[in-house]
Amino acid sequence: xFISKLSNYLKMYRKRSxxxxxxxxxxxxxxxxxxxxxxxxxxxxxxxxxxxAYKTIFGVSLGHLYxxxxxxxxxxxxxxxxxxLDTLLGKPMDRRTLSKIGFLKRIAAxxxxxDDGPPTSI
Amino acid sequence: xxxxLAIDPTPRGFGFALLEDRPLRLIxxxxxxxxxxxxxxxxxxxxxxxxxxxxxxxxxxxxxxRKTSRRGHATRRFADEIRLLxxxxxxxxKKFSREQVKQAFALHGATTKQQIAQVLADGFPExxxxxPTVREIWQSEDYxxxxxxxxxxxxxxxxxxxxxxxxxx
Numbered sequence: 001x002f003i004s005k006l007s008n009y010l011k012m013y014r015k016r017s018x019x020x021x022x023x024x025x026x027x028x029x030x031x032x033x034x035x036x037x038x039x040x041x042x043x044x045x046x047x048x049x050x051x052x053a054y055k056t057i058f059g060v061s062l063g064h065l066y067x068x069x070x071x072x073x074x075x076x077x078x079x080x081x082x083x084x085l086d087t088l089l090g091k092p093m094d095r096r097t098l099s100k101i102g103f104l105k106r107i108a109a110x111x112x113x114x115d116d117g118p119p120t121s122i
Numbered sequence: 123x124x125x126x127l128a129i130d131p132t133p134r135g136f137g138f139a140l141l142e143d144r145p146l147r148l149i150x151x152x153x154x155x156x157x158x159x160x161x162x163x164x165x166x167x168x169x170x171x172x173x174x175x176x177x178x179x180x181x182x183x184x185x186x187x188r189k190t191s192r193r194g195h196a197t198r199r200f201a202d203e204i205r206l207l208x209x210x211x212x213x214x215x216k217k218f219s220r221e222q223v224k225q226a227f228a229l230h231g232a233t234t235k236q237q238i239a240q241v242l243a244d245g246f247p248e249x250x251x252x253x254p255t256v257r258e259i260w261q262s263e264d265y266x267x268x269x270x271x272x273x274x275x276x277x278x279x280x281x282x283x284x285x286x287x288x289x290x291x
Contacts, residue, residue, distance in 0.1 A: 003125050003179040012149045016248040041175070 007068035011040040013058040028053045081107040125149075127178035128276035130268045131186070131193070131200040135165055137268025140176050141276040148246045150176070151269050162196070166203055173207065181208045182279045184271075185217035218278045226278040235263075239270035242277070249273065 014024055014036075021033030021040075028050055030036065038044035046054070051062055063070040085104045088097055123144045130137040135156045140149040156164035186193040186201040193201070208215035224233050232241045236256055243253045254264035 003123050003177075005123070006125075006149070006176065009149070012147070015150065018248075018251055 005068040005071055007042050008040070008066045010036075010054065010065060013060065013065065014040070017058065024057065027057050078108050124180060125176060125178045126180050126182055126276045126279055127172065127176060128182040128272040128279070129169070129204055130184060130271040130275060131197045131204070132265075132268050133194060133196055134265070135161075136169070136200065137270075137272040138172060139269065139272035139276050140172075140178065141273070141280065143280055146280065148248065148273065151249065151252075151273065153265055153268055155265070162199070162203075165200060166207075169204065169207065173211065178213065180279070181213055181215045182275045183215065183217055184223075184275060185219045187217075188219050190219065190221070216279055216283065218275055218282075222282070223274050223278045226281045227274065235267060235271070238274050239267060242270050242273050246273070 014021070019027075021036040025031070025033045025036045028036070030050075035044065039046050039050070051065075054065055055062055058065065081104045085101060085108060088101055088104070091097060123142060126141045126143070128139045128141065132153075135154040137151075137153050139151045141147070142149055154165070154168045156168065158164075181204060183201055183204050184193070185191065186198045191198075205215055223238070227233070227238045227241060230241045232238045236254075239253055243249045249269070252266045252269055254266050257264065
């Protein structure tokens with residue numbers, strides 16, 4: 001059975017830090033914790049400014065904070081890169097096209113498994 | 123990757139822990155207390171809420187049906203409710219007895235609830251603030267211990283099964 005990652009891990013990182021939703025809201029510059037709750041439940045998508053604030057608070061990349069969403073988007077981008085690659089391969093090869101093909105191949109390559117945090121000692 | 127939702131039913135509600143393997147990490151944990159209104163209905167509602175929020179791949183609970191289990195009727199009924207929910211959503215359910223949990227943690231020299239909780243708090247530092255102090259013989263069990271019981275059930279599943287093939291997923 002394949003289980004995809006959760007779309008975001010904001011709650012996990014917040015609970016790990018021991019902060020309450022209101023405290024995170026204060027750090028993010030929101031009025032109250034209800035916005036944080038909506039971000040965690042995925043009923044509201046944070047603005048770029050808020051996302052960068054989250055990155056600063058928890059010290060992890062946005063890819064880790066939004067693992068599931070990141071994975072989904074990166075798969076879509078890879079698919080598009082493969083399509084573009086196919087189009088370029090049908091064209092006459094010059095130095096510029098070859099350079100583009102090399103770049104697109106790197107995008108389309110399967111991703112290496114990433115470290116999602118410190119492993120437990122148990 | 124498996125997402126394991128371990129539930130520890132208590133007379134007041136339940137403790138829960140959500141774990142992911144590969145890499146092994148604790149995603150969420152807590153105690154749900156339902157004291158007002160229709161307790162059983164509220165408990166079921168909160169459980170379904172957790173299921174909808176996290177979309178787990180397996181449920182893990184304590185085997186309350188055993189003769190050696192010291193769980194009350196209400197707690198056993200809730201365990202049955204979890205079993206029915208798992209059936210309805212076609213999710214595997216794995217039960218472990220207290221003895222199996224103790225066996226899993228015996229390697230770490232932990233046999234009592236408090237010792238197991240201490241091992242878990244060492245492994246998952248985020249649980250340290252929730253670790254209750256050692257209780258005296260005249261004191262009741264701290265409600266937070268059900269978080270550790272739930273995590274212990276989840277970890278027993280990880281240690282014993284590792285993969286879902288063995289539970290027929």
